[in-house]
Amino acid sequence: xxxxxxxxxxxxxxxxxxxxxxxxxxxxxxxxxxxxxxxxxxxxxxxxxxxxxxxxxxxxxxxxxxxxxxxxxxxxxxxxxxxxxxxxxxxxxxxxxxxxxxxxxxxxxxxxxxxxxxxxxxxxxxxxxxxxxxxxxxxxxxxxxxxxxxxxxxxxxxxxxxxxxxxxxxxxxxxxxxxxxxxxxxxxxxxxxxxxxxxxxxxxxxxxxxxxxxxxxxxxxxxxxxxxxxxxxxxxxxxxxxxxxxxxxxxxxxxxxxxxxxxxxxxxxxxxxxxxxxxxxxxxxxxxxxxxxxxxxxxxxxxxxxxxxxxxxxxxxxxxxxxxxxxxxxxxxxxxxxxxxxxxxxxxxxxxxxxxxxxxxxxxxxxxxxxxxxxxxxxxxxxxxxxxxxxxxxxxxxxxxxxxxxxxxxxxxxxxxxxxxxxxxxxxxxxxxxxxxxxxxxxxxxxxxxxxxxxxxxxxxxxxxxxxxxxxxxxxxxxxxxxxxxxxxxxxxxxxxxxxxxxxxxxxxxxxxxxxxxxxxxxxxxxxxxxxxxxxxxxxxxxxxxxxxxxxxxxxxxxxxxxxxxxxxxxxxxxxxxxxxxx
Amino acid sequence: xxxxxxxxxxxxxxxxxxxxxxxxxxxxxxxxxxxxxxxxxxxxxxxxxxxxxxxxxxxxxxxxxxxxxxxxxxxxxxxxxxxxxxxxxxxxxxxxxxxxxxxxxxxxxxxxxxxxxxxxxxxxxxxxxxxxxxxxxxxxxxxxxxxxxxxxxxxxxxxxxxxxxxxxxxxxxxxxxxxxxxxxxx
Numbered sequence: 001x002x003x004x005x006x007x008x009x010x011x012x013x014x015x016x017x018x019x020x021x022x023x024x025x026x027x028x029x030x031x032x033x034x035x036x037x038x039x040x041x042x043x044x045x046x047x048x049x050x051x052x053x054x055x056x057x058x059x060x061x062x063x064x065x066x067x068x069x070x071x072x073x074x075x076x077x078x079x080x081x082x083x084x085x086x087x088x089x090x091x092x093x094x095x096x097x098x099x100x101x102x103x104x105x106x107x108x109x110x111x112x113x114x115x116x117x118x119x120x121x122x123x124x125x126x127x128x129x130x131x132x133x134x135x136x137x138x139x140x141x142x143x144x145x146x147x148x149x150x151x152x153x154x155x156x157x158x159x160x161x162x163x164x165x166x167x168x169x170x171x172x173x174x175x176x177x178x179x180x181x182x183x184x185x186x187x188x189x190x191x192x193x194x195x196x197x198x199x200x201x202x203x204x205x206x207x208x209x210x211x212x213x214x215x216x217x218x219x220x221x222x223x224x225x226x227x228x229x230x231x232x233x234x235x236x237x238x239x240x241x242x243x244x245x246x247x248x249x250x251x252x253x254x255x256x257x258x259x260x261x262x263x264x265x266x267x268x269x270x271x272x273x274x275x276x277x278x279x280x281x282x283x284x285x286x287x288x289x290x291x292x293x294x295x296x297x298x299x300x301x302x303x304x305x306x307x308x309x310x311x312x313x314x315x316x317x318x319x320x321x322x323x324x325x326x327x328x329x330x331x332x333x334x335x336x337x338x339x340x341x342x343x344x345x346x347x348x349x350x351x352x353x354x355x356x357x358x359x360x361x362x363x364x365x366x367x368x369x370x371x372x373x374x375x376x377x378x379x380x381x382x383x384x385x386x387x388x389x390x391x392x393x394x395x396x397x398x399x400x401x402x403x404x405x406x407x408x409x410x411x412x413x414x415x416x417x418x419x420x421x422x423x424x425x426x427x428x429x430x431x432x433x434x435x436x437x438x439x440x441x442x443x444x445x446x447x448x449x450x451x452x453x454x455x456x457x458x459x460x461x462x463x464x465x466x467x468x469x470x471x472x473x474x475x476x477x478x479x480x481x482x483x484x485x486x487x488x489x490x491x492x493x494x495x496x497x498x499x500x501x502x503x504x505x506x507x508x509x510x511x512x513x514x515x516x517x518x519x520x521x522x523x524x525x526x527x528x529x530x531x532x533x534x535x536x537x538x539x540x541x542x543x544x545x546x547x548x549x550x551x552x553x554x555x556x557x558x559x560x561x562x563x564x565x566x567x568x569x570x571x572x573x574x575x576x577x578x579x580x581x582x583x
Numbered sequence: 584x585x586x587x588x589x590x591x592x593x594x595x596x597x598x599x600x601x602x603x604x605x606x607x608x609x610x611x612x613x614x615x616x617x618x619x620x621x622x623x624x625x626x627x628x629x630x631x632x633x634x635x636x637x638x639x640x641x642x643x644x645x646x647x648x649x650x651x652x653x654x655x656x657x658x659x660x661x662x663x664x665x666x667x668x669x670x671x672x673x674x675x676x677x678x679x680x681x682x683x684x685x686x687x688x689x690x691x692x693x694x695x696x697x698x699x700x701x702x703x704x705x706x707x708x709x710x711x712x713x714x715x716x717x718x719x720x721x722x723x724x725x726x727x728x729x730x731x732x733x734x735x736x737x738x739x740x741x742x743x744x745x746x747x748x749x750x751x752x753x754x755x756x757x758x759x760x761x762x763x764x765x766x767x768x769x
Binding site: 120121124125128129132149153154182183306307308310311312315 | 623626627630634665668669672673675677678679
């Protein structure tokens with residue numbers, strides 16, 4: 001069906017037809033016709049952010065917590081360049097978002113017009129794909145194709161740059177139809193490879209599942225199938241930062257997160273295993289540590305929808321290109337058809353070995369009655385919120401790693417964090433996006449005070465839309481992770497890693513029209529957290545914590561999984577000059 | 584490597600043509616990429632190479648199918664087997680790329696390049712240049728009293744050899760098209 005309408009109306013119509021209910025945006029000269037159309041309708045809710053970066057992170061939070069694509073709308077020039085960090089973040093973490101940017105009129109492109117930037121040029125390397133729409137007749141089709149590309153295969157951010165004259169002009173609107181473009185990623189894995197993996201699973205003596213964000217991106221079915229596979233084989237399972245929640249933290253085969261600040265038992269299981277089954281993870285450098293010492297004696301299988309992930313970093317023996325849910329379904333089918341075999345005796349011996357590692361209790365820390373230890377704060381937060389309908393976002397740094405270590409995630413889509421890009425300032429706008437999608441849920445942004453200040457303007461958004469997001473700031477008055485590295489790697493020269501002029505967060509909260517809570521005594525912590533939870537509105541929780549706490553366990557740069565540090569005593573001179581070049 | 588079922592032919596639909604990777608040997612590969620002929624597609628391909636630090640030795644591009652709006656980009660690149668595999672996989676995931684063929688793996692292939700070469704000289708050198716051009720089947724496409732422009736077509740090696748011979752005879756300028764390549768047979 002085709003209908004004649006203006007480009008601006010087409011944008012809104014296409015969003016409706018794609019099932020979009022929320023748009024995060026910021027108006028400006030080059031998107032005014034679209035804002036006019038938004039004004040004239042009630043189906044799509046527009047959330048006015050305070051900075052375009054916030055719009056994109058909010059769209060990411062919305063997308064990660066719902067599985068649906070998030071949408072952001074910004075103007076040309078600075079609006080578009082402010083969106084770049086969010087786009088890159090979504091690219092590295094494979095988050096489906098659609099960003100619409102205004103552009104100067106087509107006849108002015110290239111003239112260095114007011115608020116003109118080469119948006120498609122700037123965002124080409126940080127989007128999965130982008131388009132500059134030059135005539136209104138192709139706008140509707142491009143919009144529909146953008147949603148197809150953002151959500152198909154390995155998800156990612158896409159951008160459509162729409163010149164103002166294209167928004168004003170009229171053209172034919174076409175409704176969405178099944179995509180006919182050549183871009184149709186393969187979903188089913190090769191059965192021959194799947195059978196080879198099942199055969200390896202049947203004889204493995206020390207198997208481990210290593211799962212990542214791909215399981216969550218594949219949808220709820222993938223998490224269900226993963227749980228079935230893990231529980232019926234009895235193999236232990238660990239996950240990357242991005243994959244937390246795909247398998248429940250309370251599950252009996254759960255090892256905890258792996259990687260640089262992962263758990264001792266998870267990293268040793270990865271190092272000593274004889275069969276590693278990578279499901280939707282990408283052998284990131286935070287995971288592998290020293291590549292030539294990475295899990296030296298294992299056969300490795302890798303399930304990934306993106307062929308370029310396979311053999312990029314670690315050479316694998318059984319590559320399977322396909323969607324996680326489809327492949328897991330086939331693995332289960334083949335494994336059951338062949339008689340549900342595992343080497344149960346060997347696997348239980350392996351589990352016993354893992355139990356011994358677990359006894360090391362790598363997350364133990366020295367608590368204090370005087371100051372709040374950040375680990376303690378998170379343990380209390382976990383205890384007091386775990387039975388709520390809870391979503392957690394984070395900023396980036398020590399608090400993020402502690403949150404991953406001390407909070408338990410039972411379901412997918414409950415944990416929103418900037419993994420690949422490590423974007424400080426992600427958490428506050430992301431919490432707003434999550435709360436928009438889940439109005440009645442308890443949404444908490446676990447933050448450090450430095451990260452939090454990077455996008456604190458979004459508190460205005462939270463207050464305007466009555467979004468009761470809880471900003472749980474572990475305030476150590478330091479850039480904690482930077483400080484930790486300076487201590488371990490740079491001779492304790494703490495170059496510019498603290499702030500001498502932090503705001504009074506309680507007054508800041510009040511200035512925004514939110515509630516501020518200050519807590520510095522461990523004895524008051526539980527009551528303060530309860531006060532935060534029970535307050536019906538946005539809260540800034542200033543939790544003053546121990547200033548010099550380091551995040552352990554830690555695999556130092558340039559070291560292997562079995563060389564991890566468990567605590568302060570082991571940190572002297574551990575990172576050699578070769579390791580210190582790595583980040 | 585047998586476990587990988589090494590198949591010939593790198594396409595976006597196959598990740599199984601994995602030759603022994605993680606060797607340090609630098610290989611030269613000719614890769615043909617079929618892309619949608621839309622604005623920015625060349626920038627995507629070139630941006631991929633510069634952004635990820637891959638080499639481009641030669642690159643040619645032109646539309647080859649007007650009705651289907653398809654262009655063919657032929658890239659000569661060097662890298663370790665792992666890098667070559669990554670290049671192909673990364674090319675394959677560009678949304679507007681339809682197909683990626685590693686002609687070096689899928690081969691044998693025919694590679695041709697055209698060059699025009701300006702030689703300035705007088706007397707014996709001028710005669711010698713003309714004689715060598717004849718041997719190489721290079722055509723004279725422009726002539727003045729003290730210069731020639733030769734046109735030569737062939738594999739890149741042949742053009743290199745001809746240019747080397749022309750250097751002492753007064754070569755002043757070379758323009759080359761880069762490699763165009765096709766698989767042999769059907």
